[in-house]
Amino acid sequence: xxxxxxxxxxxxxxxxxxxxxxxxxxxxxxxxLLTFLRFPTISAQAAHAADMTxxxxxxxxxxxxxxxxxxxLPTGGHPAVFAEAGPKDSPITLLIYGHYDVxxxxxxxxxxxxxxxxxxxxxxxxxxxxxxxxxxxxTHLLAAEAWAKTTGSLPIxxxxxxxxxxxxxxxxxxxxxxxxxxxxxxxxxxLSDTAKLDAQTPALTYSTRGLVYKQIDVTxxxxxxxxxxxxxxxxxxxxVLARVLASLHDEQCRVAIxxxxxxxxxxxxxxRIALNRAPFDEASFLEQTGSPAVCGEPGYTTIERRGARPxxxxxxxxxxxxxxxxxxxxxxxxxxxxxxxxxxxQDPEKISEAFDRAVRAACPPTVRLSIQTFSKASPYVCPxxxxxxxxxxxxxxxxxxxxxxxxxxxxTLPILPLFKSxxxxxxxxxxxxxxxxxxxxxxxxxxxxxxxxxxxxxxLLLSEIAQSVR
Amino acid sequence: xxxxxxxxxxxxxxxxxxxxxxxxxxxxxxxxLLTFLRFPTISAQAAHAADMTxxxxxxxxxxxxxxxxxxxLPTGGHPAVFAEAGPKDSPITLLIYGHYDVxxxxxxxxxxxxxxxxxxxxxxxxxxxxxxxxxxxxTHLLAAEAWAKTTGSLPIxxxxxxxxxxxxxxxxxxxxxxxxxxxxxxxxxxLSDTAKLDAQTPALTYSTRGLVYKQIDVTxxxxxxxxxxxxxxxxxxxxVLARVLASLHDEQCRVAIxxxxxxxxxxxxxxRIALNRAPFDEASFLEQTGSPAVCGEPGYTTIERRGARPxxxxxxxxxxxxxxxxxxxxxxxxxxxxxxxxxxxQDPEKISEAFDRAVRAACPPTVRLSIQTFSKASPYVCPxxxxxxxxxxxxxxxxxxxxxxxxxxxxTLPILPLFKSxxxxxxxxxxxxxxxxxxxxxxxxxxxxxxxxxxxxxxLLLSEIAQSVR
Numbered sequence: 001x002x003x004x005x006x007x008x009x010x011x012x013x014x015x016x017x018x019x020x021x022x023x024x025x026x027x028x029x030x031x032x033l034l035t036f037l038r039f040p041t042i043s044a045q046a047a048h049a050a051d052m053t054x055x056x057x058x059x060x061x062x063x064x065x066x067x068x069x070x071x072x073l074p075t076g077g078h079p080a081v082f083a084e085a086g087p088k089d090s091p092i093t094l095l096i097y098g099h100y101d102v103x104x105x106x107x108x109x110x111x112x113x114x115x116x117x118x119x120x121x122x123x124x125x126x127x128x129x130x131x132x133x134x135x136x137x138x139t140h141l142l143a144a145e146a147w148a149k150t151t152g153s154l155p156i157x158x159x160x161x162x163x164x165x166x167x168x169x170x171x172x173x174x175x176x177x178x179x180x181x182x183x184x185x186x187x188x189x190x191l192s193d194t195a196k197l198d199a200q201t202p203a204l205t206y207s208t209r210g211l212v213y214k215q216i217d218v219t220x221x222x223x224x225x226x227x228x229x230x231x232x233x234x235x236x237x238x239x240v241l242a243r244v245l246a247s248l249h250d251e252q253c254r255v256a257i258x259x260x261x262x263x264x265x266x267x268x269x270x271x272r273i274a275l276n277r278a279p280f281d282e283a284s285f286l287e288q289t290g291s292p293a294v295c296g297e298p299g300y301t302t303i304e305r306r307g308a309r310p311x312x313x314x315x316x317x318x319x320x321x322x323x324x325x326x327x328x329x330x331x332x333x334x335x336x337x338x339x340x341x342x343x344x345x346q347d348p349e350k351i352s353e354a355f356d357r358a359v360r361a362a363c364p365p366t367v368r369l370s371i372q373t374f375s376k377a378s379p380y381v382c383p384x385x386x387x388x389x390x391x392x393x394x395x396x397x398x399x400x401x402x403x404x405x406x407x408x409x410x411x412t413l414p415i416l417p418l419f420k421s422x423x424x425x426x427x428x429x430x431x432x433x434x435x436x437x438x439x440x441x442x443x444x445x446x447x448x449x450x451x452x453x454x455x456x457x458x459x460l461l462l463s464e465i466a467q468s469v470r
Numbered sequence: 471x472x473x474x475x476x477x478x479x480x481x482x483x484x485x486x487x488x489x490x491x492x493x494x495x496x497x498x499x500x501x502x503l504l505t506f507l508r509f510p511t512i513s514a515q516a517a518h519a520a521d522m523t524x525x526x527x528x529x530x531x532x533x534x535x536x537x538x539x540x541x542x543l544p545t546g547g548h549p550a551v552f553a554e555a556g557p558k559d560s561p562i563t564l565l566i567y568g569h570y571d572v573x574x575x576x577x578x579x580x581x582x583x584x585x586x587x588x589x590x591x592x593x594x595x596x597x598x599x600x601x602x603x604x605x606x607x608x609t610h611l612l613a614a615e616a617w618a619k620t621t622g623s624l625p626i627x628x629x630x631x632x633x634x635x636x637x638x639x640x641x642x643x644x645x646x647x648x649x650x651x652x653x654x655x656x657x658x659x660x661l662s663d664t665a666k667l668d669a670q671t672p673a674l675t676y677s678t679r680g681l682v683y684k685q686i687d688v689t690x691x692x693x694x695x696x697x698x699x700x701x702x703x704x705x706x707x708x709x710v711l712a713r714v715l716a717s718l719h720d721e722q723c724r725v726a727i728x729x730x731x732x733x734x735x736x737x738x739x740x741x742r743i744a745l746n747r748a749p750f751d752e753a754s755f756l757e758q759t760g761s762p763a764v765c766g767e768p769g770y771t772t773i774e775r776r777g778a779r780p781x782x783x784x785x786x787x788x789x790x791x792x793x794x795x796x797x798x799x800x801x802x803x804x805x806x807x808x809x810x811x812x813x814x815x816q817d818p819e820k821i822s823e824a825f826d827r828a829v830r831a832a833c834p835p836t837v838r839l840s841i842q843t844f845s846k847a848s849p850y851v852c853p854x855x856x857x858x859x860x861x862x863x864x865x866x867x868x869x870x871x872x873x874x875x876x877x878x879x880x881x882t883l884p885i886l887p888l889f890k891s892x893x894x895x896x897x898x899x900x901x902x903x904x905x906x907x908x909x910x911x912x913x914x915x916x917x918x919x920x921x922x923x924x925x926x927x928x929x930l931l932l933s934e935i936a937q938s939v940r
């Protein structure tokens with residue numbers, strides 16, 4: 001008991017040194033994050049393969065600053081970065097997960113400053129990946145460096161797995177984890193790729209939705225036809241695609257794929273109350289999205305719809321002539337990108353098959369149809385009563401100076417269920433960015449204050465996890 | 471009677487000289503058409519405005535070769551070319567109409583040779599505009615030159631109106647015709663912008679469909695949103711657009727806009743028999759289009775569907791992410807280009823309003839909707855018993871050495887009803903190109919043999935029209 005108390009005092013002193021070091025070096029840390037953000041690591045675009053590797057190598061250098069051995073792990077796709085630090089005899093091991101790949105920039109004209117030329121403006125860092133996930137991930141690199149620079153080591157054994165394919169469905173990561181199960185062995189996974197509760201309050205996210213991502217291709221004539229000469233005589237692929245897509249929802253915004261809701265876990269009355277305690281203001285939500293109205297599955301609140309109910313979205317549509325003015329053609333081809341967000345206990349395999357069946361049934365034989373699957377990821381829920389969750393909550397409370405909130409996240413982190421099944425580890429999701437950070441759209445940003453409070457929380461997480469096993 | 475007979479003999483001699491001149495100079499004529507095709511006269515794209523004017527000026531030089539006064543007529547858009555030739559005291563006047571603008575090239579990678587670098591291959595000229603309409607129009611320029619070079623003048627008064635906005639709906643031409651009614655006064659209009667009956671047989675087209683061309687824009691969020699964070703909570707514009715488009719047809723391929731068929735003239739049993747006498751082979755039609763099946767309004771043949779029944783087509787679709795791989799967004803915006811082909815007695819104004827009403831009714835208040843109208847053109851039918859029709863049939867029979875067919879064209883020539891209403895003149899449509907000439911798609915072509923037989927027919931048209939009033 002006395003040993004424990006002394007340990008606490010020593011840990012407290014170390015914590016203070018670590019926090020002071022973070023405070024003293026914050027300008028340099030910011031500069032270094034900007035360097036990280038300059039790598040155009042768009043995993044979806046093959047042309048950026050060399051940028052991916054260059055960024056991975058830069059990360060190895062960052063780990064060296066924390067005295068951690070790091071290396072690139074080949075995956076068959078973009079490489080992952082693996083690193084290890086801290087005492088080998090640590091009673092508990094944490095695996096920090098993050099990703100260095102980013103979404104495509106989208107329409108460049110919508111960016112106020114170029115997506116890969118980071119700019120600090122009004123206390124925020126603007127760049128593609130600023131929040132998702134480079135800025136948030138960087139807090140954990142700073143945490144490791146802070147411990148190494150001030151105490152010579154880390155409070156616990158920490159492993160790092162930074163992947164380069166999160167934005168394209170993490171297709172090679174399952175194999176990588178399976179092939180390196182012993183090396184990645186850990187008690188908890190921690191990551192920062194989720195949002196805060198509101199502008200002031202950090203959050204622990206305890207659930208994420210799954211994802212099934214598809215592309216539907218409809219082909220009619222072998223070339224674009226003159227719509228005057230042929231209009232009314234052959235099926236128009238754009239029209240057929242529209243009918244197929246329209247068939248995927250009913251009039252009430254419910255997904256109309258047979259069996260889609262079959263395995264959905266209904267929320268308990270208690271969880272509904274807890275979830276809806278989070279601040280939500282419809283007017284600000286509409287202002288934030290720019291949508292004229294909220295819209296979704298009947299009988300659920302917006303908070304429930306985005307975290308605890310599944311959804312289907314058309315992500316892209318393309319067919320025929322889309323330039324200036326008019327061109328009178330029957331397009332040869334039309335395609336759509338369609339994704340589904342799943343909740344426990346929906347099974348991605350089963351949903352994927354149900355989707356294909358529904359699309360095939362809706363498509364007439366007057367066109368040719370093909371369906372591609374880009375990703376399949378399971379939903380995930382973390383048990384709220386685990387010691388790791390308590391440690392993460394305490395670290396954020398101290399890092400931010402206020403108690404964190406609890407969130408069910410609408411987005412997908414495809415590997416959380418994998419960590420659970422392959423490594424037996426639950427995942428702690430510490431959210432440091434605001435939810436309207438423009439992840440996946442133009443002008444993505446991350447507040448400098450969140451970089452700093454996030455780094456403090458990430459550093460304290462290591463000592464809190466150490467405390468949890470004393 | 472005797473004078474008439476002598477006139478016929480003299481005309482016959484002159485005809486022979488004209489045909490001989492065309493035969494002797496055919497290589498040079500082909501070279502000159504290739505020059506015409508090198509102008510990238512894409513009227514839909516503002517960047518090509520200078521190319522349009524350059525091509526118009528080149529045409530003026532071509533008319534000078536036939537001793538015709540020509541000039542550019544400003545229109546507020548792309549200029550038109552006007553020319554006059556032949557005796558001022560001619561008892562009958564013909565107005566030759568054509569267009570020097572072309573469709574956009576579309577996907578350049580699908581072209582076997584660049585669209586604006588014409589290439590003669592296996593007896594055909596490959597280039598954007600080869601058939602639609604530069605190659606066919608050029609036959610009439612060669613006809614005028616042939617008469618002028620061999621007889622010093624033309625058999626009748628001929629006026630030429632060559633516009634630069636046909637592919638974008640001829641929006642300025644109505645004003646131009648109204649402003650120049652006296653100058654354009656004529657007994658018939660003749661044009662070659664339609665197809666032959668089959669590979670060997672030229673055709674007189676006596677009917678064209680009308681056109682209403684729209685763009686539907688649906689806007690939801692003010693920027694692309696992360697489909698994980700927001701999926702299921704706001705309306706997705708791509709999905710809404712798909713539902714709107716799907717609502718425009720019923721399950722049987724009938725257009726589902728209320729009132730759409732109200733003013734459609736049903737075909738008489740006699741005309742149905744005459745129309746369906748044209749050669750039609752479903753297997754070759756499917757091979758030609760590449761579609762897996764024919765498809766259209768129940769109760770009508772493919773020939774009837776494309777010439778005598780109205781149709782609605784989606785010409786283009788665009789929304790969200792359409793690049794490589796997956797991007798998980800709710801698109802901010804989705805748009806579609808939609809065109810309707812009309813038949814007598816559908817009124818473009820009435821159909822345009824009915825379309826807007828139906829689209830507005832199908833669009834929920836959870837998105838913002840806007841509808842643009844790019845063009846509105848009436849359908850047209852020419853009386854088959856007029857002397858001009860007989861003259862045109864004879865000219866083609868002699869030019870090609872076989873009797874021409876009769877066609878109801880599915881495409882639109884927006885100014886035919888205007889010529890009728892403003893100038894009181896019916897239009898003679900002499901078709902010299904094959905119907906599968908890839909107009910509006912990649913690898914458009916025009917057979918060299920049709921350039922030659924077309925020029926003979928166009929030359930003989932002038933003497934046949936002269937004979938028709940003797």
